[in-house]
Amino acid sequence: MTRHFWLLFGLLAAMVSVGLLALEGTILVLAIPFLVYVLVGVYYAPGEQKLQARRMMSTDRITEGMDVTVTIQVENLNARVDQLFLSESFEHDLKILAGDSYVAAQMEQGEQIEYAYTLEGRRGVYEFQGLTAQAIDPFGLFERKKELKTDGELIVFPQVTEMKSIPIHPPHTKGFYGPISTRKSGSGIDFLGVRQYQFGDSLRRINWRASERHMNDLFTNEYEQERIADVGIILDARPHCDKLFQGRRMFEYAVHAAASLSKMFLDDGHSISMLIYSAVVTQVFPGYGKVQYERILKTLASADTSYNFSREQLRIPGRLLPPRGQLVYISPLPPADFETIIRLRNLGYSVLVLSLDPLFFEEHSGIDLPLPETQLAARFARIERKLMLNNLRQAGVLVENWTVDQPFLEVGERIRTHVVLHQRMIRDVV
C-alpha cells in the first residue's frame, strides 16, 4: 500500500467516524465517492507478477568515447498489469545519450515490450544489476515491487593511440623471431657481414662477388638475428596520480599511455607484461598477440589509484619483472622512486621512464601563486625535478617528460627519436 492509500483511507475513516458520531448522513453520503475510488483501486490492485526480462547489448566491450545500445525486453507471463514502471539506475560514470531507462507501460498477459537506450561511459568495468519493476493499480493505492534479474557487464576500455614502432634494444632478447636486431649472426634478413665459407653453409648464401676475388676460398654472407623482447610496463597508480588537468585525472592520461604503448609493442611482436602499482600490485603475466592485448585492456579498464603506506616508495620484486628486459615506467616520478629506477638500471634492465609532469598539473590546477615566496618555491621544484630527470638520463635511463597538453602521438615520436639517438650513441661508444 502506498502513502496515497493511507491519506485516502485516513480521510475516509475520518469522514465515516464523524458522520456516525454526529449522526450526520450527508457526511456519509459525501464519503461515497471516496469509497468507490478506493474500491476501484482494490479491484485493480496488482497481483503476483511473473515478469521475465532480457538484456541485449550491441556490444559488451567499447572504447572510451564510443557508445553502446542496450535493448531491454520484458514479457508479462501473468495477468494484466495496469501500470508497470520499469527502472534501472547506473553508476554515475555511465551516461544515457538517447532513450530512457525509466519506462512506464501497461501490459496484457503474454505481452512483450521492448525499449532501448544508448549509453556511453568512462573507462571502467560496469555490472548491470537488473531492473526494478513496480506494478501499481490505476489510482496508485497499491503497489508491488520486484527485482528482475538481467545480468550484463560492460567494459569500457581506455582510448588507444596508434603510434609508430619504437625500436627498443634491451640487453636480453627472447629466442623467437622479432623486430630487434641483436648484432649476432643468424637467420635474419638484414646484412651483417661476410665470412669464410664453412662446411654446411647454404649455397644460396655464398657471396660470389667476394669469392671470385680469391682463387681458393669461398665466402658466405652473414645476416643479423632479429629477436623479440620481454617488455614490462609498470603503471604507477598511487594517489599522487589523482591530480587534475581540465577535469581529467593524471591517472587517466597514464592509462592511455600504457594502453597505447602496450598496443605498439604487441604489434611489434614483443612479449608484454604489466604491473599496476597501487595499494595492491596487479599483474598481467607476459604474453603475445591479441589475447594479451585484450587482457591488458581489461586490466587497465578496472585500474584505479589507491593508497597504502608501504607503497610510498617503488619496490618491485625481481620475480615480477622480465629478466634484463625492457622496462617502461609510467609515473609522475616522485623523488622517492629515483633510487629504485637507478637500481633497476644497474641490474641490467633497459629502462624507459614516461613521466607525466606533476608540476604542470600543479600549475594548471587553478591555484594562483601570488606570493613571491610561492613562486620561488615553484621555481625550486622545477629545478629539482629537472635535476632528477638529468641524473636519470646520465645513469642511462631514457626519460620523457610529458606535459599532457601535448598529444600522446607527439610524445611517442619524441620517445622514438630519443631511443634511436640513444642506440646510436651506445654503438658509437662501443
Place this chain on the structure above:
Amino acid sequence: MDRKLFFGVCAAIAVAALLLAYGIEQIWFGGSIVIGVGLVGAFGWFTMRREYSDWATGLFLVGIVLMITFGAFLDLNLFLLMAAMVSGLGAWDLMRFDKGLERYALSENSLDLERRHLFLLGGTLLGGAVLALVVAFVQIQIGFFTALGLGIILILALSGTIRLIQK
C-alpha cells in the same frame, strides 16, 4: 500538458463549487478559508513536478474535505458539496498520476495509458457521485448502534480486502 490542464480545471471547479456553496449561505469566513485552500491548490499547480508539489496537493485535498465536512454540518447545498468532493478528488489523483509518471517515458505500445487512466478516473468519480446522490435521496431511518455496526462492518470488510490483497 493535458494532465496539468485537467488538474487545474478540476481544482478550480472544486474551489468554485465550495465558494458558491458558502457564498449562497453568506458564510464569508468559510469562503475565505476556501480561498486559502484554493491558493494551496494553485501553489501545487505552479510547482507541479517538484518535490513539495505532492505535499501541496495532499494539503489541498485535506482542506477540501475539511471544508466539505464543515459545509455538511452547515447544511450547504449537497450538489455543490458533491461537485467539490468529486473535483477535488479528481485534481488530487491527476497530480499524483503526473508525479508518478514524471521520470518515466511511455513505452511505444502504452501510449493510451494516460487516456485509459482519465476514462477510469472519470467513470469512477461519476459512478461515485451518482451512487452518493442516489443514497442521499433514499432515506432509511436507522439507530445509532445500527449505523455504528454498519460502519464497523464496512471498515472490517475494507481491511479484510486489503489483507487479502497483501497475501
